[in-house]
Amino acid sequence: MCNVMPELPEVETIRMFLNEVLMGKKVQQVRHLDSRMVKKGHVSSEEISRRLPGHMVKSLKRRGKFLFLEWDTREHLLLHLGMSGRLLWVFEDEPWAVHTHMILDFGGHHLRLIDPRRFGRIGWIEKGEELLPHLGIEPLSRKLTARELARRLEGRTAPIKSLLLNQSIVAGLGNIYVDESLFRARILPHRAGGSLSEQDTKRLVRAIHTVLKEAIIHGGTSFSDYVDALGHPGKNQDYLQIYGRNITHCPVCTKPVVSQVIQGRTAHFCQYCQR
Numbered sequence: 001m002c003n004v005m006p007e008l009p010e011v012e013t014i015r016m017f018l019n020e021v022l023m024g025k026k027v028q029q030v031r032h033l034d035s036r037m038v039k040k041g042h043v044s045s046e047e048i049s050r051r052l053p054g055h056m057v058k059s060l061k062r063r064g065k066f067l068f069l070e071w072d073t074r075e076h077l078l079l080h081l082g083m084s085g086r087l088l089w090v091f092e093d094e095p096w097a098v099h100t101h102m103i104l105d106f107g108g109h110h111l112r113l114i115d116p117r118r119f120g121r122i123g124w125i126e127k128g129e130e131l132l133p134h135l136g137i138e139p140l141s142r143k144l145t146a147r148e149l150a151r152r153l154e155g156r157t158a159p160i161k162s163l164l165l166n167q168s169i170v171a172g173l174g175n176i177y178v179d180e181s182l183f184r185a186r187i188l189p190h191r192a193g194g195s196l197s198e199q200d201t202k203r204l205v206r207a208i209h210t211v212l213k214e215a216i217i218h219g220g221t222s223f224s225d226y227v228d229a230l231g232h233p234g235k236n237q238d239y240l241q242i243y244g245r246n247i248t249h250c251p252v253c254t255k256p257v258v259s260q261v262i263q264g265r266t267a268h269f270c271q272y273c274q275r
């Protein structure tokens with residue numbers, strides 16, 4: 001199970017908790033902001049550290065796998081957890097973990113970004129600027145309908161697995177939830193996106209909704225790195241049906257689960273139940 005990164009349910013779990021905790025709190029100081037984590041072309045780490053102190057958190061938003069801390073200035077601090085990033089809410093006297101790349105000091109408590117592999121990113125969105133307009137549909141919004149997904153898949157010859165991983169089509173899905181959604185919709189991952197029937201697309205949209213909502217209820221999936229903002233792992237790994245090192249046989253027909261690399265990403269599926 002390589003390449004497991006926080007996907008929509010994990011990021012949403014962190015968002016829901018931190019939104020409650022941070023709303024209305026004022027940041028006193030930005031410490032230890034690692035300039036290598038800041039996205040190219042964005043405001044520099046020094047500038048972020050200079051701008052934020054004294055400002056209040058208005059809300060914490062999410063688009064796909066990205067988080068946005070909205071400030072009272074209507075500016076946003078963008079956070080992406082990459083492969084191994086953790087966003088932890090801790091007491092200020094908690095010893096610093098190695099690989100701490102940003103500390104927002106709220107007085108008494110810190111919000112710390114810890115990322116051993118450093119694939120995460122920090123960015124800055126100016127007032128009035130759109131939040132990542134290139135991102136695809138938000139899968140839990142009303143905008144993801146069977147008709148809209150069919151429109152986006154029409155004529156596409158790439159495998160449905162790869163198209164669902166493409167963040168500009170649907171935002172927030174990664175390896176785990178794509179495999180789970182395709183299994184529940186009974187669609188083979190290597191089928192061309194454009195070959196899906198109306199019924200297939202309907203089942204797929206329903207499956208995506210169910211899989212993501214269940215994962216959020218279970219606090220996300222933890223195979224190795226992922227923990228929530230208090231450092232607790234999620235429980236959704238116990239509820240997955242096709243993705244996971246302990247899942248060797250299909251829970252429906254009991255035939256062995258197939259693992260196959262499709263355009264660089266491993267897909268887990270049942271060749272009997274999925275068509």
Ligand SMILES: [Zn+2]
Nearest residue numbers: 250253270273
């Ligand atoms: Zn099966």
